[in-house]
Amino acid sequence: MGYNFRIVREYRPQAIERKWQDRWRAGRAFEVSEDSDRPKFYCLEMFAYPSGHAHVGHVRNYMIGDVVARMKRMRGFNVLHPFGWDAFGLPAENAAIQNGTHPETWTLENIAHMKGQLQRLGISYAWEREIATCLPEYYRWNQWLFLKMLERDLAYRRRSSVNWCPSCNTVLANEQVVDGGCWRCGTPVTVRELEQWFFRITRYAEELLDAGIRLTDWPDKVLTMQRNWIGRSDGARVRFPLEGVADEGGIDVFTTRIDTIYGATFMLLAPEHPLVQRWSGETGAEALAGTLGRFQAQDRTARLTGEVEKEGFDTGRKVINPFTGRAVPVWVANFVLGEYGTGAVMGVPAHDQRDFEFARKYGLPITVVVQPEGQGLSADAMREAWEGAGILVGSGEFSGLASTEAIERMTAAAEARGLGARTVEYRLKDWGISRQRYWGTPIPVVYCDACGMVPVPTDELPVLLPKTAAFSGRGDSPLAQIPAFVDTTCPECGGPARRETDTMDTFVDSSWYFFRFCDPHNDHLPFDPERVAYWGPVDFYSGGVEHAILHLIYSRFICRVFRELGMTVLDEPFTRLLTQGMVLKAGQVMSKSKGNVVDPDDMIQRYGADALRLYVMFVAPPEKEIEWTDAGLEGSYRFLARVWRLVAQLAETVRSADVADPGGVDLNDVERSLRRKTHNTVKRVTNDLDPRVHLNTAVSALMELVNDLYGFCGRNGSLRVGREADSQGSVAAVAQRPATVAVLKEAIEALVLMLSPFAPHMCEELWEELGHTGGVAAAPWPHYQEAVARAEQEVVPVQVNGKIRARLTVDADADDDRLRELALADPQVARHLEGRKVTKIVVAGGQAGRLVSIVAV
Ligand code: ANZ
Ligand code: ZN
Secondary structure, three states, X not given: OOHHHOOOOOOOHHHHHHHHHXXXXXXXXXXXXXXXXXXXXXXXXXXXXXXXXXXXXXXXXXXXXXXXHHHHHHOOOEEEOOOEEOOOOHHHHHHHHHHOOOHHHHHHHHHHHHHHHHHHOOOOOOHHXXXXXXXXXXXXXXXXXXXXXXXXXXXXXXXXXXXXXXXXXXXXXXXXXEOOEEOOOOOEOEEEEEEEEEEOHHHHHHXXXXXXXXXXXXXXXXXXXXXXXXXXXXXXXXXEEEOOOHHHXXXXXXXXXXXXXXXXXXXXXXXXXXXXXXXXXXXXXXXXXXXXXXXXXXXXXXHHHOOOOOOEEEEEEEEEOOOOOOEEEEEEEOOOOOOOOOOEEEEOOOOOHHHHHHHHHHOOOOOOOEEOOOOOOOOOOOOOOOOOOOEXXXXXHHOOOEHHHHHHHHHHHHHHOOOXXXXXXXXXXXXXXXXXXXXXXXXXXXXXXXOEEEEOOHHHOOOOOOOOOOOOOOOOOHHHHOHHHHEEEOOOOOOEEEEOOOEEOHHHHOOOHHHHXXXXXXXXXXXXXXXXXXXXXXXXXXXXXXXXXXXXXXXXXXXXXXXHOOOOOOXXXXXXXXXXXXXXXXXXXXXXXXXXXXXXXXXXXXXXXHHHHHHHHHOOOOOOOEEOOHHHHHHHHHHHHHHHHHHHHHHHXXXXXXXXXXXXXOOOHHHHHHHHHHHHHHHHHHHHHOOOOOHHHHHHHHHHHHHHHHHHHOOOOOOOOOHHHHOOOOHHHHHHOHHHHHHHHHHHHHHHHHHOOOOHHHHHHHHHHOOOOOOHHHOOOOOOOHHHHOOOEEEEEEEEOOEEEEEEEEEXXXXXXXXXXXXXXXXXXXXXXXXXXXXXXXXXXXXXXXXXXEEEO
């Protein structure tokens, strides 16, 4: 029977994908345990919020991680590649309010559906390690962590403001405030002060900032965002005494521009400043109190960004500018923030734009004290503040100094006179973790009339979230409405006590889940330190850039908390970070609300999971956005079908190869060229994948190899192996030339191995067809030989006394001595050397190739 007519099965992904998914599961192919004989590799994608259905934009990240995990496994690493669910949070509760489904039901159903989606994509997860943060076996360790932090003063309680809907009588999360109104009823949102819990992340501000510099495998963009978020500011605190009440001290301001202090013509306090709060309570202060109420009700982010109109109120009090000795008025201003610096600012209208606008609006004096070089500023003519540096004027003994120098000298002077001190301020605030919500981790403390706040003893954990709750979206937080939950006994005195009804921010859940994956079923500790010592840190972490700040800073912080608890020695949880690009459709981000989502299941039905995976990897580098097109997916499918036909038709030939190593036999030109292509492709793909993760260029290299293979074998489909090789169009020719079969086998096997991280199901099937057992997922990654991968022949120019006299065509692996020999033997060169004495022969190397230079006298 002629080989040309062998009928191969058509590529039908649906028929093989299920089969391999079942086999992987049954064979526990991706489950791992610690193994000190192999290097470990922890590959993690940010776990998923179980919103319902994952679209291809969501799953792109998992596919990227899967290619890395599969490739690393083949390269001999013991790979931990787990998955789980960030399962608490507001949407579940909103769904309960809207359609009565219990948040737990909603969440667990969504998890089941999405897990199925991921399994149908063939992602190589260690599913036995799956975690869901809404289960008590997980969240009890949030509670444990909270209690440990409480012991160390890393968790504390203070009053802080929340959004309040006066109509629903309920606290609103920031996401539930839409255009300043309640998401349910539209009533304008006001501010309420409540006792809330905080994690003291500011204790680590400096370390988080410093250590950021060492995260060399993180995108610069993310590091910059974190640096700005932490926001270190070097400046000084300066005290302005209150006029007339010398004993009562004064008001401290924080400034980065003490050089402008002679121009401070007023002081501005935040509405939240304690003195303002005190003054507003005094009799006759109704107008002040009214203004404060209005300011505090203004959108906090708009106040922060300065989007709201700048407004102030004169308190009627005065302070003394300690450098000029003059009394200046104290105003309250809506754009001064209570939580930054000291909550008080010296107003320097000539040199700060916000102060300038404020002064113009309220007719406050403007005094220029810094002159930019070569300009003469005058207060009356100014149209905006001069914020740059310059030479000080009207600044007493400091006049004539340049700004930088003045900052040094004036800070020293303030310190010497006991007026102030050099300080560093951070934008980073302590992390408010209290949520007045149901679907989260209950905070494990109780309040007792006799003992006050009492932590729940760790052996009584978990504090279980009660199953039933009313979800009206109105009134107190849902937990506060369940007496069976609230009413308890005090662990200290046994008297009646009330439980804390706040739950934790879900960012607490995600701040340490990567440790839990190392030991997911531990029921006496969050994790065994030894297991984290083996698996940690995460070597490759990928996810959306929207987590550049909160999740990634909180995780770095909590890693340090576990370090403080002696549970890990790690400083940083994630060595390498990749932020993947979005998937767009018709130029728009895919999202349910835009109705432009592509469901992976639809695509799997039409083209198979492998084509979908390959398409998403091939269309762009992982960090870049991709524009979804069905045509692109179809192209990937066609490529896979092409590989399928090629390999399936050659499988029998490859299996029958009796020369194991094509390196050991004589090859003709065509064979040698295919072999070079194979080794060169292995080299390219290996380097593209590890460590660069240039998945798209790796796929292009594989496509080139497939083209060359088709060229080698003859035209599409007929695959007359050996036709180009030795001009005989039959399989018999192959049999006669073991070398052809050997190079073919090497190429085909390398192709299937390297394609397998991208298209794992198809490659498993083909690998088996090629006669291998044990699965491609566990097969070793192909090797390449540098010498074979290099261009085969090299053209080397030969100079005699600086003039090119010949060009040699040599084997690329010929060494320099051989080159010298060949150069001297060349007839052209020999002619130019006639009657001369060679004094030097140099072989110069370089990117462009080698060159022989002969000097003769
Ligand atoms: C006087 C001054 C003069 C200032 C001048 C700037 C320019 P960064 O770099 O962001 O730390 N400031 C201090 N506390 C504030 C608060 N709670 N709310 C709003 N603004 C506040 O900025 C520090 C500067 O921001 C400080 O320096 C202060 O204004 C203002 F020509 O002091 B400066
Ligand atoms: Zn008590």
